[in-house]
Amino acid sequence: MQPQNANEQRELLTLATQTKIALSQAVETEVKFANWTGTISRSQFNELIQPLVKRSLMTCRRALKDAGVEGEEIREVVMVGGSTRVPFVREQVGEFFGKTPLTSIDPDKVVALGAAIQADILVGNKPDADMLLLDVVPLSLGIETMGGLVEKIIPRNTTIPVARAQEFTTAKDGQTAMSVHVLQGERELVEDCRSLGRFTLRGIPPMVAGAATIRVTYQVDADGLLSVTAMEKSTKVQASIQIKPSYGLTDEEVTQMIKSSMANAKEDMEARQLAEQRVEADRVIDTVISALQEDGAEVLSIEEFKAIEAEIQKLIDLKQGSDRVAIAQGIKELDHATQAFAAKRMNLSIQKALAGKAVDEII
Template structure:
């Protein structure tokens, strides 16, 4: 792939300063890991030279775990313990999951996220995903020859808060420091945009194994600004397989296939789908456990016909995103196709007809997301080259709101708001002497709470008794650059405060994660200590480098005394790093953080002032509006 001449040869940063960072595409069907090496983004292959890692995890009866190609055979032989497409369950309850009836798993419908009972015990989708991530982390560390500083992990743009949080938890469980969650279509846009020096309005049509995303972006002088995004978090290539599978059942008149036969036929259905991309028909011959011989031929037209409603289903989010962005199809300069499922000719045809232009298929639809994530990871790690200047402005996909009287939703932050964003809303008590108030945070576009996703519930207590309507309760929503929400509530007259990290109804609690980490899949306690020590040292080094870099540039912002104090704290961090106590290192780093707060604030003010230099508010007038 010809990609990105980021810097002139010889201009790259010195090797010892290069922090190892990767981009991970944690896909429904396949996962990948990529990095930027010698200024070029590359996908990292396994020892056999394969880029893709099938997102399959097999819990073996003997206690071992196979992931990827090794796990593949077990799909047919032991489907109950061989988990495929686990991404569909991330941050989801059992009732959210479609096609449950045809799945061979033993679901546990617990409070919150669905779980799976395997031969090795009950597993949450977060744990299953962590197995996949761990293999990718090991692959990257082996290939790059060192410990990772961090990773950018991609998620469907249309993932809600619970699904994002679950993904971040999985990374944490796999021992990966997450720099950022990045939306998949945005990652693709970075890879495409930087490679082609594209300018103007572009769309990304991303049909993956289990999710559909559509984003509209404005690319202008190195800024990637997402204008609108939409999608369907439960629609993807798997559904096309499912249709082909149902067609097999109907045509061969099969009523109640066994779990194994069902899984085998689904695999055949997928093979037929893939075969039809390059051929006019696909034939399947197989013998079921009932001795029934299935011999069928599926034509491309029949397949297109049985799945045309799925293709049509993708166009509704496309129209919505364009409407939100205030654009017509003809305003879009190019449509980048991403995800293996966009290889299907009838999908390409439908998109082409809608936009009146041939979609862009010149990037490998399986790899482009990982490549974009790697480029972002490299920049976030601080490996950015002097002349590499680009910026990403992303949005939240779904509106965030609070439940009000009568089960209605009051929207606090509308969808497609650029992140990070904060918004506050004031409420009041409705009873005399009311001392507590309950809040219910929801996400979605519908008017009724019951049609939206419940994210969290919390209570503000200790409101001083007042007459109804006198208390002023300010609820603040803050969405960070990962698209994750935190909410706080404060009674303004008394200052009583309540704060929640939105650990969603569908998430794992911190205790659960701590337990999972401690029960240690692959490390004994000693290893945990060693790992903690090494992580703290990396963290400390990072902190020292950051402060030193700041001092080199901006020491003028400090007086001699302040500067000496900071240097002394730095010395303390170095001393603790030489020791073996990871907690002492952590404390020293925290001290350094506290002592540099004021310095950091001055630096930030200075850079804002520089950016604003020469601009005057009073030159702004009203006309020539943006729309």
């Protein structure tokens, strides 16, 4: 039976609803559409709706996982919506939770009853009530870090209101500003997440890389409004932004983003590990080059200097590839090649510190 126009489609939808209701009471029912007449049994109906029921149970399984609760910990199961009157639905739900679902409450009215109870609690009429519905963050909120990675600060399903803070540092010597990129999503790379906004923290005291401490605070209020603040701890200089994370995002898009993170979990983790190795390689290369520029000519022979430069170039070449194990090995080899240089730099620093001082001044 294929509808030919909008009127026939509406008629079929009405017929499907009537058939569902009839088969909730009887094992077989007669169906009439246009010039066609036939019968459909409850077993045939169950077979048709099985994919939908299976999908609903997958949602239940995901909800239990997100809440960190086992099925046997659920005390009662309340059915919501007219379709939960279907015997097959009740049977499958009962098997999934290992207990018979409650059917004494009208499934068409249970949401309204629950909302009324929640409203009564929220206005303070039942301060000691042990039931409270909590809003949660639907998708993780994070920040972009070096290498195009996402550091999650508030994980998905965290109850709101909530405030979380994390400390970060500078990546370059003399860095006086930091760009804060606010992201939403479950993936590991920035390109796979939703950008919520950006702002820049200026006025960071110029120091060597890694010396400054920037505290980034994410706060979501009861209305779902996200406030992000970045503060340099020594000067207290700060910058902030306010965002509505759910703006322009449908329930279907949230679900798709979660499914995408699950489907790509392995590939995402491999991509993250590769990016982390590249970031570490950049850090080591910058550190060694800076040291060579500062003291290399003074403590190294030409051959020693060139040998370290060769290891640096080798690591630069490895970093362009996608073999994270090879990059990690290249970092180790550069570290090994610079050990003698590091010792000579230490001796030079000690000599400079002691130059011109008497023995009794040192002791």
